[in-house]
Amino acid sequence: MTTKKKLGIWMDHSAAHIIEFSENPFEVETIESKFTHLEKEKSLAKGESHLHHKEQQFLSDYFKRIAKVILNYDKVILFGPTNAKTEFFNYLSEDNRFVKIKVYIKETDKMNAFQRQNFINDYFSNPLYK
Numbered sequence: 001m002t003t004k005k006k007l008g009i010w011m012d013h014s015a016a017h018i019i020e021f022s023e024n025p026f027e028v029e030t031i032e033s034k035f036t037h038l039e040k041e042k043s044l045a046k047g048e049s050h051l052h053h054k055e056q057q058f059l060s061d062y063f064k065r066i067a068k069v070i071l072n073y074d075k076v077i078l079f080g081p082t083n084a085k086t087e088f089f090n091y092l093s094e095d096n097r098f099v100k101i102k103v104y105i106k107e108t109d110k111m112n113a114f115q116r117q118n119f120i121n122d123y124f125s126n127p128l129y130k
Contacts, residue, residue, distance in 0.1 A: 007073040008120035009066065010111060012082040013059070016066050017116055021124045028069070033062040063091045071097060077123050079106040 006021035078085035092098040
């Protein structure tokens, strides 16, 4: 019997903290959006339409980089305080490569690294998500 590889991703629109579930969970990496405040100001100076287009480009790139990581996992919990996790879930739903990966969404507050690791442990220790 193979073990299921599980991953937790705490995310908002600026950063995704990727944490592998194991006996000693650790943050695999942090992926940051390249749509910074400075980039937002530069785009806004060219007009609201340009800003929206740039924001969508950066968001798509951000989601692609996160999606690439989760291809190696069987179960993923997306959690965090904003709707970025739901937007990312919708992004994954449009790509057939993610059909066999179980993705869950959970609303949480802002968390520090210790709280994120505890959340992953508690979540995947629950018999419903094993």
